[in-house]
Structure formats: structure tokens, C-alpha cells
């Protein structure tokens with residue numbers, strides 16, 4: 001890589017981890033969750049993180065989110081704002097759908113009229129127009145995740161961190177939400193770091209699929225997704241690359257078990 005290209009990559013970086021380690025506890029109880037992870041995510045990129053259970057994927061997201069401190073290395077997000085979305089929508093049951101979406105806006109000090117307008121726009125974006133007055137329990141799981149997505153977007157963050165956001169949904173609902181998320185990611189020019197256990201989901205959504213080793217997590221491979229968009233999760237191309245990545249993941253899990 002020439003110096004110029006190298007500089008370009010650097011300036012374009014939105015999330016940059018260099019040799020990041022994370023240790024929980026100390027002494028005899030110390031647990032190394034991440035071991036010198038280096039990863040760069042560029043502006044507008046959609047990066048999926050895959051790895052065996054317990055390899056530190058959620059830990060990595062919480063470090064990027066600033067919810068926890070790194071133990072070593074460098075982590076730089078250039079002061080950008082992040083928002084997080086989890087497998088459970090974690091909506092406030094006593095608030096309406098619109099009230100849940102308005103909450104981050106309220107915390108940003110945005111006035112009532114503007115909040116209502118923005119929440120309505122966000123509900124439109126996630127295709128929940130007309131549901132603002134409902135309570136979370138009146139919605140399906142997929143609709144609740146749409147509300148969670150609208151609430152995450154309300155934070156007006158540059159980086160969206162998603163921790164298995166569709167893991168609890170049925171396959172059909174999940175496929176629809178993949179399409180929606182891809183559309184929103186493009187329209188809003190978001191940078192997304194997306195954790196999943198589902199290899200096909202990673203290939204369906206990602207520009208790159210980053211594979212972490214078993215604990216302590218290290219980056220063992222970074223696969224550019226070869227198939228152009230739009231993609232279908234059940235296409236032979238997605239299945240083919242998913243099979244290749246699954247083989248690599250299996251080999252890693254087996255190596256760790258030995």
C-alpha cells in the first residue's frame with residue numbers, strides 16, 4: 001500500500017482499534033476477554049463481527065460505546081456519537097411507542113413540538129407510521145425492534161452498534177428487517193458495527209465480516225463480502241461465502257476445544 005493510500009484509509013477511519021486488550025478482574029480472577037484486537041471501520045461501512053460464544057464480541061461493542069475501559073492498546077472513535085441496539089428492544093412499557101422514540105430527543109433538550117415531529121419522521125423511516133400511540137406490549141417482536149431502531153436513530157449518532165439485534169426474531173421478520181436496515185444504513189450514511197452468531201446474516205448485511213478467535217478474542221480473518229448488493233440471504237452466492245466462513249469458524253472452535 002502506498003503512503004497516500006495509507007493516509008486515505010486513516011482519515012476515513014471512524015472506529016480504530018489498535019492492539020486493544022480487555023481484561024476483566026485481576027490476579028487469580030483475571031479473565032482476558034480481548035487480546036490485541038486491531039480493527040478499522042471506515043465511514044459508511046457495514047462491518048459484521050462473528051465469533052464463537054464468549055469470544056468477546058459484546059465486550060468489543062461496549063468498549064467502542066465507551067461503556068467500559070480498555071486494558072491496553074488504543075481505541076479511537078474521534079469523539080463521534082454512538083448508539084446501541086440489543087437483542088431485546090428494552091422499551092419502557094409505560095411509555096407509548098412515540099414516547100420511547102422521543103426519549104433520547106428529550107435527553108438532548110429538544111422541545112416538545114420538535115420532538116413530536118422528529119419521532120413521527122423516525123417512525124415513518126422504520127415503517128411504523130400510525131403506531132405512535134400504541135404501547136410496546138401491543139406490538140410484535142419485529143415491530144418492537146423497529147421501535148428500538150427508531151430510538152437508536154433518534155440519538156443522531158454517527159456509529160450504530162448492534163448486538164444481535166434480530167437474534168430473537170423469526171426468519172421472515174428478520175429478512176424484512178435486513179432489507180429495512182440496509183435501506184436506512186444507506187439513506188442515513190451510517191457506520192454500522194453488527195454482532196451476530198448467524199454467518200448468513202453477516203454475509204447478507206456486511207461489507208466485511210470480521211472473524212474473532214475463541215476467547216481471548218483476536219481478529220483471525222477479515223472477509224470482504226464478494227457478492228454485490230442487493231443480496232438475498234437465501235441466494236447461492238451468500239450461502240457459498242457463508243459456508244466458507246463457517247468452515248473457518250468451525251476450525252477455530254475445534255482448535256480451541258483441543
Ligand SMILES: Nc1ncnc2c1ncn2[C@@H]1O[C@H](COP(=O)(O)OP(=O)(O)OP(=O)(O)O)[C@@H](O)[C@H]1O
Pocket residue numbers: 024025031033051052053054055056057058059060215
Ligand atoms: N463485566 C464482566 N465481568 C467479567 N467478565 C465478563 C464481563 N463481561 C463479559 N465477561 C466475560 O468476557 C468474555 C467475553 O464475553 P462477551 O459477552 O463479550 O462475549 P460474546 O462473544 O459477546 O459472547 P456471546 O456470543 O455468547 O454473546 C466471557 O468469558 C464473559 O464471561
